[in-house]
Amino acid sequence: MFKKNHYQFTNLCLNFKTLSQKAKTRIVMITSSNQGEGKTTIAINLTRQLAEEGKRVLIVDADIDHQDLSIILNAQGRSGFLNLLKENDFSKFELYILNTQIKGLEILPIGNVDSKELSFEYKGLFEYLRMILNHYDYIIFDSSVINNPITRSLVINSDGVILVARQNDTLKRDMLMTKKIVNELGGKTLGWVLNAVK
Numbered sequence: 553m554f555k556k557n558h559y560q561f562t563n564l565c566l567n568f569k570t571l572s573q574k575a576k577t578r579i580v581m582i583t584s585s586n587q588g589e590g591k592t593t594i595a596i597n598l599t600r601q602l603a604e605e606g607k608r609v610l611i612v613d614a615d616i617d618h619q620d621l622s623i624i625l626n627a628q629g630r631s632g633f634l635n636l637l638k639e640n641d642f643s644k645f646e647l648y649i650l651n652t653q654i655k656g657l658e659i660l661p662i663g664n665v666d667s668k669e670l671s672f673e674y675k676g677l678f679e680y681l682r683m684i685l686n687h688y689d690y691i692i693f694d695s696s697v698i699n700n701p702i703t704r705s706l707v708i709n710s711d712g713v714i715l716v717a718r719q720n721d722t723l724k725r726d727m728l729m730t731k732k733i734v735n736e737l738g739g740k741t742l743g744w745v746l747n748a749v750k
């Protein structure tokens with residue numbers, strides 16, 4: 553189910569915990585410049601590592617372009633993130649959360665409504681997330697690319713942003729542009745993860 557390079561992900565987890573403690577960051581989103589750079593891979597492995605270390609973690613599939621996270625975690629077709637936004641009733645949040653095979657790791661699937669029908673209202677969602685933060689140490693969003701409007705809303709509302717680049721693939725120009733957009737939106741970059749380092 554998961555790819556894992558134990559050392560690399562233990563280090564990533566350690567860096568993440570240090571940075572997030574300093575910045576009091578518990579609602580985090582992961583994005584990148586382009587598709588296929590490793591956002592979902594990093595999200596799954598980071599959250600698994602945190603859960604294995606005893607943290608309570610909720611991973612949210614917020615990528616309307618590619619629902620890989622929900623597919624990989626066997627949550628495809630279930631109600632989730634998009635349903636909450638459509639219904640605008642966040643009290644249903646806990647009904648849609650599923651356990652995973654990893655103790656301590658829960659998932660909110662992407663959901664099963666057409667995103668075109670939605671008008672996105674994030675303020676209420678994030679107010680609700682802060683209310684349920686006593687259940688979790690971290691809530692981590694696996695998002696689409698930075699140009700996606702949902703991703704941008706998540707940048708604005710989350711406590712911190714992890715940016716992913718793929719070695720020998722992501723252009724420096726794209727990385728600079730992505731960082732600039734995050735800054736302009738007022739997001740707090742926790743750091744870059746350089747994926748697929750050989």
Ligand SMILES: Nc1ncnc2c1ncn2[C@@H]1O[C@H](COP(=O)(O)OP(=O)(O)OP(=O)(O)O)[C@@H](O)[C@H]1O
Pocket residue numbers: 584586587588589590591592593594615618620695696697747748749
């Ligand atoms: N470090 C790695 N080593 C080997 N394969 C990897 C690595 N990182 C990602 N991949 C593979 O590359 C592909 C894209 O990775 P992933 O789905 O994590 O990227 P993504 O940024 O989430 O993509 P998308 O923009 O489509 O959501 C997947 O098939 C994944 O298994």
Ligand SMILES: [Mg+2]
Pocket residue numbers: 591592593615618620621694695
């Ligand atoms: Mg992905």
